Structures are given as C-alpha cells and as structure tokens.
Amino acid sequence: MAESTRDIVLETLRSLSRLEDDGPLVVSLYLDTRWGDGRRREAARLFVKNKIRQVLAVHPPEDGGADLFKDTEQIRRAVDEVLSPGSRHQGRGLVVFASTERQLWVAIPTPRPFENHLVVRRVPYLMPLARMADDFASALLCQVDSRSARVLEFVHGGLAGQSVVDSPEVPGRHQQGGWSQMRYQRHVDWLREKHVREAGDVFVRLADRLPRAQLFISGPHEPVTWLRAMLPKRVLVREPTTLGIDSTCELPGVVRAVLEGIEKRERNLERENVSLTLQEALSGGLAASGPGEVAIAANRGAILELLIHDDVPVSGWRCECSLLLGAGLSPKQCPGCDRGTVPCDLGERLVEKVYAAGGAVEVVREDSRLRDIGGVAARLRFGV
C-alpha cells in the first residue's frame, strides 16, 4: 500500500515536472486532512475558501480567469467531499494539481499531512511533494519475547498494522508434575524456539512484501539471538537494527522508539551520501558541488541524484525560454539563446528539472558540509 503510493507520487512528480513554463496557470494545493480533530478540518476548509477568494480577486472570471474559476470550483468540491463526515478519504494529507486549460487534474491522498498551501502559477509547486516522496520510509519492528511476539508495520511516520504471534503453551521455567527436570527443560526450550521461529516467519513474510522497509528487532537477548539466527540472508543484508525497547513499554513509547530509529538511520544514510558525493566532486569524478556546478549539470540533463538541503535558500535565474538555469545574479541575456532571464528559486527549479529528466532527489535535513557549499550537490550520469 505504502510503496505503491510512493510510486504514484514519483510518477506524478516526473510527469508534472515536464509541464512547460509558458503554458496556462496551474493550481497546486496541499492540505492537512487528519481526522480526529474537527478544528483542523474546519481550518483546512476555511483555508481553501479564503485562498480561492484571493485567487479569483487577482484573476477575475470575467477577465481571463474563467478556467481558473472552473479549477477552483472543482477543488472546492473535492475538498468539501474529502472533509465531509463519512468521507472515504484515507489520507492524512491531500495534494491536488489542477488546470482545466492543460487538461490536468491530479488529486492524491497522502499518508502524511501537509502544511496548508495553495499556489497558482505557470508550473506546479512540487517541492512539498518531492520532500515527502524522499521521506517515504516504511519500517517493520519484530518485538520478540520467549512466548509472545508482534510485528509492527510503520508507514510514513505512523503505525500501519500489527501482527501478533502468541504462544500461550510456552510455560515459564518452573517445575511441573510428571516431567523429569531435564526433559521438561528441553521441552520448554523447544517450544520457545518454535515460537521465535513462528514470529520470525511472520517478520520475513512482511519484510519480503515491503522490500524498501527498514527492519528493526527488539527483545531480550536470547530470543533476539534465535531470531537473528533464523533470518534468511536476503533479510540480513538489509541490516536489521536492534532497538533497546523495554518489554513493559506501552505502544506509544514503542512507536516513538521506532520513529527515532528510522530518523537516525535516514540521517546516517544522507550523511554518507553527502560525504561520498563531495569526495567524488573533489577528486574530479562524476559529481557536482555547489549551485553553479549543479545548475550546469542540470542544464545538460546529467544529474543522477540531486542532494538538496532542506532549509538553505538557493537563488539563481532561469532563462525565459525555460531551458537554462543558473546560479547567482541573473545575467541580462541567456548565454544559450540571447533571450532575457528572470530571478528564481533555483533549488525548486533544480528539483523540477531533475525529476523531469528522470533523476532522483534526496532532501537532506541537516548537514553542515552541504550547507557550506551552498545547499546543493549532485551525483552525475556523465561528466560535464
């Protein structure tokens, strides 16, 4: 479920990134549609209503805004439906891109809420969706004890499912009538191992079903050791991490521990990725560092993966022909086509250009090295 949503999001990003700059206006809407809080839903509804009013004031229907009026009407209806009591909407967030003139209507419920945002401009506003697509981590935790176990499935910052493996026939270590101590202990050990194997089977089955999920294990030393011993190689290469979660820990505490585990691992992978890319750039290999180099690589369609810092503004310019991007101050004329140039949010444009060319984007949360070089770096397909 989660991973197919991820595919839909990536596909959407790719196709929307290809829209031409000089075409009709596109409405981009991001919403927080979490249930369980009526105030938040009301806030989302009001937000959309007010924003639409503002948009139509700038582009009145009788003065060129007729299609925009249709788009906003369609959006208002869709939002009302999503937020109405009894709605079948499953997402905690909603993203919509609409443009009647471009025959564009995309509405995707998302597992993570967005900050409410409505933007009207000639290209879709993709940054929040790009950030989410990159952060689509799913995870599995196998919490195993000598007689009970559960496998928790996490999708996108929340608990998505739980499988319980209880083996009540596994007794404690006390003597029972009729058994010699040794035979009894052997029997108990056999039951306990059987129980861990059953839990492990469930874990492996789910891990196979979610090939991108991060894997976590927790529990007392002995069952954890047995569990690891029975895991097949294809699961072990995914490096399941052992988390120290107390067996008395309540579910919210467990969820927190796993989310911290996911976060930590993601950050480590990002740091590693930044290190390797910058090293590669320094040694003159297939990498670019800093806005200038990265813009040149993007212009040539050479970017395999863009690394972009979450909160470093990257300013630059784009040519009116929308073919070239550049860093820093806008030149009077585009060096490629002699037309004019306009200042732009270069970071956002780079993200669009890379997606449009079939590349990947990694949004890096915190990394001082990436910050120091201006917020962007890239791994390249070929040298530029």
Ligand SMILES: [Zn+2]
């Ligand atoms: Zn140009």
